[in-house]
Structure formats: C-alpha cells, structure tokens
Amino acid sequence: MxxxxxxxxxxxxxxxxxxxxxxxxxxxxxxxxxxxxxxxxxxxxxxxxxxxxxxxxxxxxxxxxxSWPSRAATPIETIHISQKDGFGRTLIDRADYALPALGYVVRYxxxxxxxxxxxxxxxxxxxxxxxxxxxxxxxxxxxxxxxxxxxxxxxxxxxxxxxxxxxxxAVKVSDYEQHAVIAEITPTPGHNKRAWERFTPDGPLALLPLGDEYSVVFTLPPAKADAVMAMDDTAFTVALQNQFGRRLSFAKPGPRSRFPLAxxxxxxxxxxxxxxxxxxxxxxxxxxxxxxxxxxxxxxxxxxxxxxxxxxxxxxxxxxxxxxxxxxxxxxxxDQIVRTFSNDCGPLKLARGLGLLALDLCPPVRHFVAKRMIWGARAWP
Ligand SMILES: Cc1cc2nc3c(=O)[nH]c(=O)nc-3n(C[C@H](O)[C@H](O)[C@H](O)COP(=O)(O)OP(=O)(O)OC[C@H]3O[C@@H](n4cnc5c(N)ncnc54)[C@H](O)[C@@H]3O)c2cc1C
Known part of the structure; x- marks a missing residue:
C-alpha cells in the first residue's frame, strides 16, 4: 500500500x-x-x-x-437464585420452555x-x-x-x-464500587448443568457450569477483592465456600483475575x-x-x-x-438487581425474600423474567 x-x-x-x-x-x-x-x-x-x-x-x-462453538459450550439446564442468610429462592428450569438449554457457558x-x-x-x-x-x-x-x-x-x-x-x-458512568474476581473451580458433587446466582451483601456471586468446573464470578467491594486476590488457594476456597454455603464443596481453584465494575x-x-x-x-x-x-x-x-x-x-x-x-x-x-440485592438492609432483605418466593410460586412472573434472559427484547410484549 x-x-x-x-x-x-x-x-x-x-x-x-x-x-x-x-x-x-x-x-x-x-x-x-x-x-x-x-x-x-x-x-x-x-x-x-x-x-x-x-x-x-x-x-x-x-x-x-x-460460529457456534458447540464443543466448547456447556448447557445450563437450571438456574438457582437465592440470597445469603435470607429466605426465598427460585428455580428456573429449561423444561418449562421446551428448549434444549436456558443458555450456555463458553470461554471468551x-x-x-x-x-x-x-x-x-x-x-x-x-x-x-x-x-x-x-x-x-x-x-x-x-x-x-x-x-x-x-x-x-x-x-x-x-x-x-x-x-x-x-x-x-459521551458516556454516563455509574460506579458500582464492586470488583468481579473470577476463577474456575471444581465442585463436588458435579454441577449437573445448574447455574447458581447467590446474592450477598457484598455483591452477587455467580457459578456457571463450564466443562467439569464452575466458572465463578465473585463480586466484592474493592478492598475485599484486594484481600481475595492476595489469598492462597486454600483461603480462597474457604472464602468462596463461606459466601456460597454448604450445598456444594469446592476444590482446586484455578488462577484468579479481576474486573472493576461500572x-x-x-x-x-x-x-x-x-x-x-x-x-x-x-x-x-x-x-x-x-x-x-x-x-x-x-x-x-x-x-x-x-x-x-x-x-x-x-x-x-x-x-x-x-x-x-x-x-x-x-x-x-x-442495575436494579445489583442495587437492590447488594446490601444488608433488613426491610430490603425481607422484600427480596418475598420477591424470590413470588417468582418461585408464580410461574407467569418467572416466565416473564426467564424469557427476557433467553431472548432479550424480542420477548417484550
Ligand atoms: C467478569 C465479566 C463477566 C462477564 N460475563 C458475561 C456473561 O456471562 N455473558 C455475557 O453476555 N457477557 C458477559 N460479560 C460481558 C462481555 O465480556 C462483553 O459484553 C463482551 O466481551 C463485549 O464484546 P465487545 O466485542 O463489545 O468488546 P471486547 O470484547 O472488549 O472487544 C473489543 C475489541 O476492540 C479492540 N479495541 C479497543 N480499542 C481499540 C482501538 N482504539 N482501535 C482498535 N481496536 C480497539 C480490542 O483490542 C478488542 O479486541 C462479562 C464481562 C465481565 C467483565
């Protein structure tokens, strides 16, 4: 040229x-x-x-x-949504939508x-x-x-x-004062194609099935993210286990990375x-x-x-x-999910629990949320 x-x-x-x-x-x-x-x-x-x-x-x-990377994609068949130290949970199941999966997890x-x-x-x-x-x-x-x-x-x-x-x-920025620490980790028993979304006062914790592992997105205030990044693997596994609870146990965490969130x-x-x-x-x-x-x-x-x-x-x-x-x-x-769920305020915790319960007990509301996750605006009425 x-x-x-x-x-x-x-x-x-x-x-x-x-x-x-x-x-x-x-x-x-x-x-x-x-x-x-x-x-x-x-x-x-x-x-x-x-x-x-x-x-x-x-x-x-x-x-x-x-360009669908079929062999690298792990299907999500159920999504379990709950809050730490609070009542209420909901389960979204692919069987309700006549689809092979609610979604898939793929490495970037x-x-x-x-x-x-x-x-x-x-x-x-x-x-x-x-x-x-x-x-x-x-x-x-x-x-x-x-x-x-x-x-x-x-x-x-x-x-x-x-x-x-x-x-x-030209870009409006609203800082969440949260960082995502991400890593892969081995669950016991296996993940059974279930994703978990667990809301904690520090921020949401997501576990996404990926091959035989979970891909973890551990959201934390910046200072706590500093501490989690500095931990050895054993301390990291314990910190994750404390946020998640006892329904699964974790071992062999891979390397960690972090992303500031806004x-x-x-x-x-x-x-x-x-x-x-x-x-x-x-x-x-x-x-x-x-x-x-x-x-x-x-x-x-x-x-x-x-x-x-x-x-x-x-x-x-x-x-x-x-x-x-x-x-x-x-x-x-x-934005509403992050702001409503990332705190330890008593009345909000109660409202969140009631919301999760309502999602679970009221299929039309649950389907409304699930369809927007599956299709985006194409599912708007
Ligand atoms: C922790 C974390 C978890 C996430 N999880 C999910 C998820 O589960 N599902 C989901 O849908 N999304 C998720 N996302 C978001 C997802 O990663 C992004 O939406 C997606 O990568 C955006 O793609 P993009 O092509 O717009 O930008 P990018 O992937 O950032 O690519 C931008 C490209 O532009 C190039 N570039 C930048 N500046 C210039 C320049 N000046 N000149 C030339 N080239 C340039 C870069 O080199 C890069 O190749 C997550 C993000 C994070 C941080």
Whole structure:
C-alpha cells in the first residue's frame, strides 16, 4: 500500500472483539463487505480469562454465521437464585420452555476463536493504531499506522466496537464500587448443568457450569477483592465456600483475575456516519450475564438494517431507535438487581425474600423474567 493513497471502503469496523467480528460475518452473509481493524493481534484474545453465559437466542444467531462453538459450550439446564442468610429462592428450569438449554457457558477465547475461524484472510488489519478520525458529511476518514505504514481509509460508515470505553464525556458512568474476581473451580458433587446466582451483601456471586468446573464470578467491594486476590488457594476456597454455603464443596481453584465494575451507557448511538455497538455502547454489571448477549443483538440488528436499506441510505436513525428498548431495558434490569440485592438492609432483605418466593410460586412472573434472559427484547410484549 502506497503512503498518501486514500483507500475507500463501505464499512470500517473498529474493534475485532466478539461483537465486531459478529457484525463483519453477519454483513458478509448478506453479501456486504466490511473491513475489521484491531489494535491487538487476534491471538491476544486467547489470553482473556472470562467465561460468558450466552443465551439460547445468542446461540441461534451464532449458528447462522457458522460460529457456534458447540464443543466448547456447556448447557445450563437450571438456574438457582437465592440470597445469603435470607429466605426465598427460585428455580428456573429449561423444561418449562421446551428448549434444549436456558443458555450456555463458553470461554471468551473459544467464542473469539470460533468467530475468527470464519474470517477470510483479508477481513482484518490487526495491530493497527488509529491516529485520527475525521467525520465528514458522507464519509469518515481514518488515519492509521499499520505494519509500519501510514494509511488513510475513507469509509461510508464507521462502526465503533472497541469494547468498554475509557473516559469519554459521551458516556454516563455509574460506579458500582464492586470488583468481579473470577476463577474456575471444581465442585463436588458435579454441577449437573445448574447455574447458581447467590446474592450477598457484598455483591452477587455467580457459578456457571463450564466443562467439569464452575466458572465463578465473585463480586466484592474493592478492598475485599484486594484481600481475595492476595489469598492462597486454600483461603480462597474457604472464602468462596463461606459466601456460597454448604450445598456444594469446592476444590482446586484455578488462577484468579479481576474486573472493576461500572454501568457505562452511551446516550447517543449514532453521530453522522459513526455508530457505536457492543460494550462501547453499553457496559453492564455481569450479574445477569447480559453484556455479550446484548452486543450480539446490536450487531445483528445493525447488519439487518444495513443489508435491507443499503449503506448509503439514511438507516442509522432506525438502528438507534430499534435498540432503545433492549439496551435501556437490560441496563435498567441489571442495575436494579445489583442495587437492590447488594446490601444488608433488613426491610430490603425481607422484600427480596418475598420477591424470590413470588417468582418461585408464580410461574407467569418467572416466565416473564426467564424469557427476557433467553431472548432479550424480542420477548417484550
Ligand atoms: C467478569 C465479566 C463477566 C462477564 N460475563 C458475561 C456473561 O456471562 N455473558 C455475557 O453476555 N457477557 C458477559 N460479560 C460481558 C462481555 O465480556 C462483553 O459484553 C463482551 O466481551 C463485549 O464484546 P465487545 O466485542 O463489545 O468488546 P471486547 O470484547 O472488549 O472487544 C473489543 C475489541 O476492540 C479492540 N479495541 C479497543 N480499542 C481499540 C482501538 N482504539 N482501535 C482498535 N481496536 C480497539 C480490542 O483490542 C478488542 O479486541 C462479562 C464481562 C465481565 C467483565
């Protein structure tokens, strides 16, 4: 590529995480070319320690682009929800929904590898550093450095899929003062394809079945997360056991990682010829496992609108309008769960217990919650 030449592309996607790759593949399936760009090599995604709970709806979308990592996915057949030191519990069972599973647990790295395996060799510029973005009336001009060369790319549409944003005045941030400590651990007896969501005054504790292990998301105030990160394996196992209770026992914890948690909501999804999808549009607390499930619906919806209306036509406002309910509804639902459940206040504990009991005893309410976890906004009345 010669320096000084301006390259033209229809759609440039910045960020080749699972959401950016999904968009690229969904567009390609409809015959629309796009160019992906990432600041890291794709192989670096193999170091990501997260496990993701994916909804049944997400599986269906990934299957359509041949990217469902079936052998790496562990089905969730039941979800047990309870609170520490309080009454009330509810059980959501796949049998009530005539589905093979309520959802699946997949390592981030396996999902990323399944998507990357579908990318043609010329789909992506890896290790590219963006130096400048200049918006124009009918295109966006991006200047970048790639493989030691300066390149200028003019794109009819620039899609931002860079993941969780840093400081950005366009993004509203609400800090949860909680960190997620994650690790894998072996349960006895086996997990029997059951996920657990246990609310504690420190924050929610989630156990997701993954192979023969549980993937643990242990949410704690930052100082307690410091202490848990510093523990040896025996002390960590005891701390987890204390939060979880005695229904299972744990052994052989794997390496731990931590993630600070905040709600980050971008108010405006579309500006001129730029659009924001996935975590850069909304980053949620992982309590209800909504982040990627929401991001894949962003990518899918955008691809559908672009394929239907074409890149040149004024379809971006349709995109922003079509995502409002799903993203705001999911953000509100997740935020309310975190704030209502992460405390030790007596009356709230009573109300939580009654709520869990009502969910358990009243199937229509339970189905309402479960269907939104499985399908997202597609299940809104
Ligand atoms: C502890 C934890 C548990 C979670 N559990 C779940 C779960 O159970 N279920 C679920 O659905 N979600 C879960 N999530 C959320 C999920 O991980 C995210 O929603 C998902 O990874 C978002 O994908 P993305 O492609 O938008 O962003 P990312 O995965 O962050 O990818 C962004 C990509 O953009 C690239 N990039 C960034 N900046 C630039 C730049 N300037 N130029 C070029 N490239 C750039 C990065 O290198 C990266 O490859 C969890 C998150 C955490 C922290």
């Amino acid at each position: 010669t320096e000084g030449l301006v390259e033209q592309v229809d759609i440039l996607i910045v960020g080749a995480g699972p959401v950016g790759m999904t968009l690229h593949l969904a567009l390609a399936a409809g015959g629309q070319k796009s160019l992906l760009l990432d600041r890291r090599p794709l192989a670096s995604q193999q170091g990501d320690p997260r496990a993701l709970a994916l909804s049944y709806g997400a599986r269906q979308l990934l299957e359509q682009i041949n 790295r396996d999902l990323a590898a399944a998507l990357a395996a579908q990318l043609p060799p010329d789909a992506m510029l890896a290790e590219a550093e963006i130096l400048d973005i200049t918006p124009g009336d009918d295109h966006v001009t991006v200047t970048l450095r790639h493989a030691g060369q300066l390149r200028t790319i003019q794109s009819k549409l620039l899609v931002h899929a860079e993941g969780t944003p840093g400081d950005d005045p 709600l980050r909501l971008r108010e405006t999804l579309v500006k001129g010829k730029e659009v924001w999808i996935g975590n850069t549009a909304q980053t949620l607390h992982p309590v209800s496992g909504q982040g990627f499930n929401l991001g894949i619906r962003d990518a899918w919806q955008l691809a559908e609108i672009l394929l239907k209306n074409g890149v040149d036509r004024g379809s971006l406002a349709d995109y922003a309008a079509s995502r409002r309910l799903d993203r705001k509804g999911s953000a509100f639902f997740t």
